[in-house]
Structures are given as structure tokens and as C-alpha cells.
Amino acid sequence: MKKDFEFICDLMIDFVKQAHIQNTFIVIDKQCITGWETWFQVEFATFLSKHIDVGSWEREQPYQVDGRKKMDKNNAIVDFKVRKKRTKIDRMITLEFKQNSSRGSCITNMIYDLQKIEAIKSSSSQDMRSYWAIGVHPRHDTCHASADKEHIKNDILKKSKKFSFGLIEECIVTRYIPNTNLAYTIF
Numbered sequence: 001m002k003k004d005f006e007f008i009c010d011l012m013i014d015f016v017k018q019a020h021i022q023n024t025f026i027v028i029d030k031q032c033i034t035g036w037e038t039w040f041q042v043e044f045a046t047f048l049s050k051h052i053d054v055g056s057w058e059r060e061q062p063y064q065v066d067g068r069k070k071m072d073k074n075n076a077i078v079d080f081k082v083r084k085k086r087t088k089i090d091r092m093i094t095l096e097f098k099q100n101s102s103r104g105s106c107i108t109n110m111i112y113d114l115q116k117i118e119a120i121k122s123s124s125s126q127d128m129r130s131y132w133a134i135g136v137h138p139r140h141d142t143c144h145a146s147a148d149k150e151h152i153k154n155d156i157l158k159k160s161k162k163f164s165f166g167l168i169e170e171c172i173v174t175r176y177i178p179n180t181n182l183a184y185t186i187f
């Protein structure tokens with residue numbers, strides 16, 4: 001689990017350090033553009049296709065939901081499945097992406113997405129190694145970076161307990177996207 005987390009963190013570091021991604025985020029922020037999650041996923045797919053450590057990836061894969069888990073739908077669609085090179089071909093890391101102009105709403109929606117994945121039937125999720133949520137949200141320039149990131153982590157842990165959803169504290173990270181007013185959080 002920790003190795004998967006580190007792999008996803010490394011992918012995101014490489015992804016957001018690209019100048020064209022940072023430039024687009026600057027425009028998104030300055031122009032208050034919303035609804036850009038699909039753009040983000042297309043860019044991420046392009047990035048995965050070229051990344052030296054990615055063995056394979058798939059986008060928008062459906063899974064059957066366990067009917068006992070009180071879900072509104074019979075299927076759950078995950079944003080991405082990624083496999084690191086030199087790992088089992090039939091075991092993928094599942095990713096859910098969120099973006100929101102409110103950090104709190106972004107975190108809440110990330111938790112909802114992980115609950116959706118938790119509701120997937122175990123018989124249909126045998127190809128999942130682990131699953132993670134990645135959210136892009138504003139950062140606070142008025143706070144010191146480490147204090148801001150610690151506040152985000154505490155907020156995540158508090159919300160996850162409220163939703164009766166356990167998280168591994170060592171596998172929660174927030175990083176600022178260079179040259180932008182945005183950050184991303186992974187858990």
C-alpha cells in the first residue's frame with residue numbers, strides 16, 4: 001500500500017511540474033474557470049501514456065456495486081486504473097480525481113469517491129491493488145505552507161471519521177502546484 005502511495009505521489013510530482021500544466025492552472029485560477037476535471041484527466045492520460053514507469057493504464061472502468069452497501073447505482077465507474085511497470089499485470093492502482101474551488105468541498109467529495117470504491121463488489125474488484133483519491137483545490141497564501149498542509153491533513157482525518165471511513169495517516173499528503181495558487185491532496 002505504501003509503495004503504491006509513493007508511486008502515485010511521484011507521478012503527481014512529475015505531472016504538475018510540466019510547464020504547460022502549470023500555465024493552464026494559472027489561467028484556470030485567474031479566470032475562475034470551473035468544471036475542468038475532464039481536461040485534467042485527458043492531460044493525465046496523455047502524461048501516463050508517455051511515463052517511463054507506467055506499464056499500462058485504463059480510464060473510466062465500470063465495476064459492479066455490492067447491493068448491500070446502500071448505493072444508488074448498480075455500477076461504479078473509476079476514473080483511472082494504473083499499473084506500475086514490473087508489477088503484476090492483473091493488479092492495478094485505482095485513482096479518483098476531484099477538483100473544486102472550495103478545499104473543504106473537494107476533500108468531502110474525495111471521501112465520497114473512496115466510499116464509492118469501497119462499495120464495489122469484491123468479486124468484481126479483484127484487479128485493484130489499492131485505491132486513492134487525488135483532489136486539486138486552492139491553497140492558502142496567508143498561511144505558512146507546513147501549517148496549511150497540517151490543517152488540511154487534520155481536516156481530512158476529522159471528515160473521514162465523521163463518514164466512518166478509515167484512512168492511513170502516513171498516506172495523506174498535500175503539495176502545492178509550483179507557480180500557481182493551487183494545491184493537490186492525495187489520500
